[in-house]
Amino acid sequence: MTATQQKYQIVIGLEVHAQLKTASKLFCKCSTKFGAAPNANTCPVCMGYPGVLPTLNKQAVEYAIKAGLALGCEIDLHSKFDRKQYFYPDLPKGYQISQYDKPICNHGILNIGTKDVRILRIHMEEDAGKLVHAGAERLHGSDYSLADLNRASTPLIEIVSMPDISCAEEAVAYVKELRKILLYLDVCDGNMQEGSMRCDINISLNLAGQGLGTRAEIKNVNSFRSISRAIEYEYKRQSELLDKGEKIVQETRLFEETSGKTFSMRSKEDAHDYRYFPEPDLLPLILEAKHIEEVKASLPELPVQKKNRYVLEFKLNEEAALAITDDFATAMFYEKVLNSGVNATKAANWLIGPIAGYLNENKLELSETKLSPKLLAQMISLIESGIISDNIAKNDIINELLATGIDVQKLIDEKGLAQITDTGAIEKIVKDVIANNQKQLEQYRSGNPKIRGFFVGQVMKATEGKASPAIINDLLDRLLV
Ligand SMILES: [Zn+2]
Structure with a gap:
């Protein structure tokens, strides 16, 4: 009311x-x-x-x-x-x-x-x-x-x-x-x-x-x-x-x-x-x-000041800055993640997106999970360097890190989650997909550009989402013409 x-x-x-x-x-x-x-x-x-x-x-x-x-x-x-x-x-x-x-x-x-x-x-x-x-x-x-x-x-x-x-x-x-x-x-x-x-x-x-x-x-x-x-x-x-x-x-x-x-x-x-x-x-x-x-001079940064600083210094939007500074422990966690040199917006998006979702669903505070700032920073770095894809991180990695705190590299190795960046291996799959879908190839060549998405999807399916999208696109540019 x-x-x-x-x-x-x-x-x-x-x-x-x-x-x-x-x-x-x-x-x-x-x-x-x-x-x-x-x-x-x-x-x-x-x-x-x-x-x-x-x-x-x-x-x-x-x-x-x-x-x-x-x-x-x-x-x-x-x-x-x-x-x-x-x-x-x-x-x-x-x-x-x-x-x-x-x-x-x-x-x-x-x-x-x-x-x-x-x-x-x-x-x-x-x-x-x-x-x-x-x-x-x-x-x-x-x-x-x-x-x-x-x-x-x-x-x-x-x-x-x-x-x-x-x-x-x-x-x-x-x-x-x-x-x-x-x-x-x-x-x-x-x-x-x-x-x-x-x-x-x-x-x-x-x-x-x-x-x-x-x-x-x-x-x-x-x-x-x-x-x-x-x-x-x-x-x-x-x-x-x-x-x-x-x-x-x-x-x-x-x-x-x-x-x-x-x-x-x-x-x-x-x-x-x-x-x-x-x-x-x-x-x-x-x-x-x-x-x-003296007490006044010793006051810590207060929520509104911290929020404004995140907007100015880290270029976060108001909503994201407010969401992170709303909880002091989350703000401290975030600042520690940034100490590892990862991108401020990306780190914020992980915290207010998939991580907040997990906390809500499991009725937990961030401090009650096994995720450390260092671990989150490592995972984001692995995405930035192309070792894992954003989707794999969202679907197969982050919840595991929150629940168990497992070493992220170990998890990737054990479950084979790394992105496939071997151009030769992907090229072979792209060629197979094209060979098996001649009808779609004709449609594409007769001027239907939407069919390109179909080929990307088929290659992703064949690689369980692990092929590097950038490499697939380069190969399709070359092989579909
Ligand atoms: Zn007493």
Whole structure:
């Protein structure tokens, strides 16, 4: 559904939580590694024992600054941490250390192709733990729950957009673009399934010109597909209520993957419900302008810059440059292939053509295959030097390299895939073909040039596609007259 097909305007703002890729937690030395045994990565600080003191992780601050700069934010040299107080069994301190009125980054922009989405702020905060619902399943839970505090105090940045998003497609494009930038910066692993990135969707509907409607917030949506489905469902739900003249309740809702529906969780709390106050155990976060300049200078090439460079330097078209730079790992792979001196356009075409096709079909990432940049470069060189044909490479070689990583020369030798470039051998076949197809020869000689293609086809068939097309054509020039 696009914005123009909707009866009501949708107004969407996103709050994206991204886990920073630090080795240790935000306020203690515990590991942030995913998948450890429950409560293995905990200590008195992240378990909320009384009397312990938090120590701020410098690396996390560095990563937050990087994200802010890459998103065009102003970095506040004087920010601070606050306590956000609520009760939940996965939050043993009874409060979360977050940033309230003085976040580290403000006023950024993220371009999503069709528009600029304004970013209101980026603040740092610690994650809560996780409840594991055990025992007999009931509709909204289970008999009892277990608390796993491995996640507790993992560093997060929360990137809050302005309500500039007007449909599900734009919301997905926004999160995809944001994820791409964070991956390029190497500050977040972007793994949505493991919860490294998740988003809260604020959504309201209004009739054109009638001000903002009441919003619902859908919590913790963690895949592109769910973002899209949750918004579609919420549009339907809210528009049906409005059609009936009913009011939208301001509330927090939960998206359920299996049914594709959202359910009311609780009435939406306002900021004052949390009784924010400055964290007394941490000093204000004071940064130096010089330091920010240094971080700015150290930023890597970002997706848009890389795409533009590929167009200029490698003469790729926009579409190809975008396809390759869309995934940081693919772009790195591509640059390594080019280090071997192969043609930039040809290498790009292999990546976005047959290789992308294989990855799609097998639901794999490039890094999960056996193909190395060196191997792909070797194969392209063998095509360029006429040892193998483009078609043989497409039909008989590339998938084998992706699946097994076999040495390409060995594969060609074992399966006899090399092009036949022996003019004498091909000449004999061309002569045989002509001798066996006298009727077609007469047609050609009486002025039907299309028949030439028939002869090329017959020679290719006789050589299993391995004869060099250039040699066949030279021979036909000579022998058909
Ligand atoms: Zn700890």
